[in-house]
Amino acid sequence: MEKYRTQKKKLISISEVIDRTGYGRTWIYNLIKKNSFPMPVKTGERTIAFVESEVGAWIDENIFLSRNQAA
Template sequence: MSTINQSLIRLPEVLKRTGFGKAWIYRLISEGRFPAPVKIGVRAVDFVESEVDEWIQSVIETSRNNVA
């Protein structure tokens, strides 16, 4: 069992952090360009906070590298 503390966040928090809409997030997921959610119930999913944060950081780094 992993000792890493990983928090789960709901879709509204993902939308807030990325600035994207729900449809766009799910499109990115279907294209393999955004971390997939974790199923936590019959009709509920969450996202691993660290994966979302890493994705945001990679977008920032890619953007800055393309400018330079």
């Protein structure tokens, strides 16, 4: 638990994730099911959010992998 207290985190909504990735809601949930996208955080009884830095790292990793594949 101490690890999470020392670093400042920001939560973003699914709408923000959709805007940042360009993916639709259904596709994002499919990626989550496949453990290929950062897991959401439950913020309420029926609401979730995502850790902004995790989504950003996922985007960066996908850009890197896409640009560095053997041609």
